Amino acid sequence: MNHRNIEDKRHLRSLKTRIKLLEAAREVFLQEGFQKATISQMINKASIGYGTAYVHFGGKEDLLIVLMEGVMEQFFEIAEISFLPKSKQEAEEIIRKQANDFLKMAEAERDMMQVFEQAIGVSSLVSDKWKAIREKFIQRISTDVAYAQQNGLARSEVNHEIVARGWFFTNEMYLWEIVRDEHHSSVEEIARTIASVYVTGLYL
Structure with missing residues (x-):
């Protein structure tokens, strides 16, 4: 597998993670409201690692x-x-x-x-x-x-x-x-x- 394919796959995975996290965030915000919602709830709902989440977003x-x-x-x-x-x-x-x-x-x-x-x-x-x-x-x-x-x-x-x-x-x-x-x-x-x-x- 060449370098370009590896980059493309990594980019796609990164994009999927981002979408997953945004969808989870939307659900948590609608359920909890802005003040009560936490990024931990969003990360758990999206089933992704904390480190991965913070690569994409600094916080809620x-x-x-x-x-x-x-x-x-x-x-x-x-x-x-x-x-x-x-x-x-x-x-x-x-x-x-x-x-x-x-x-x-x-x-x-x-x-x-x-x-x-x-x-x-x-x-x-x-x-x-x-x-x-x-x-x-x-x-x-x-x-x-x-x-x-x-x-x-x-x-x-x-x-x-x-x-x-x-x-x-x-x-x-x-x-x-x-x-x-x-x-x-x-x-x-x-x-x-x-x-x-x-x-x-x-x-x-």
């Missing part, structure tokens, strides 16, 4: 951050939808659909998002990661607002980054309400209302 925060990235990537795919409206009406349709899909995703991922919320409140590492994720969304929205301004669809005198920040924070506030099951209206009604107010304020 690292594991949660990777899980958070995976979940939030699904949200980001919604934000990444092509945004090239030709009219205010078309812009509102896209924005409403994005807001609706974003909040529906919060509903679908409620259990894991509850763990993320706990972790954001007690871990500066996880909190910093959330801030970085938030900025990624804001930058993407900012690009869409700038596009609308450049094409004469949106008010040009407003700062597109501030607009983007405000729009994301509105969505984020409702996201956490849905995660906590504290929302008083349907997801569709929330999305329709906030998109309508946003578009009315920004678009010409």
Whole structure:
């Protein structure tokens, strides 16, 4: 067996171990919540050695951050939808659909998002990661607002980054309400209302 094959097999084994550990971590986090969950429980559930586990992750925060990235990537795919409206009406349709899909995703991922919320409140590492994720969304929205301004669809005198920040924070506030099951209206009604107010304020 040549050196390359040995490397490939080692890499595959390493990847399998990582996936196994992440799956175990997800189960433990959902069962115990962030604060009570321990990396020992995850290692035992994954049936791997301690040394092996620490090669991949420094602790439970690292594991949660990777899980958070995976979940939030699904949200980001919604934000990444092509945004090239030709009219205010078309812009509102896209924005409403994005807001609706974003909040529906919060509903679908409620259990894991509850763990993320706990972790954001007690871990500066996880909190910093959330801030970085938030900025990624804001930058993407900012690009869409700038596009609308450049094409004469949106008010040009407003700062597109501030607009983007405000729009994301509105969505984020409702996201956490849905995660906590504290929302008083349907997801569709929330999305329709906030998109309508946003578009009315920004678009010409």
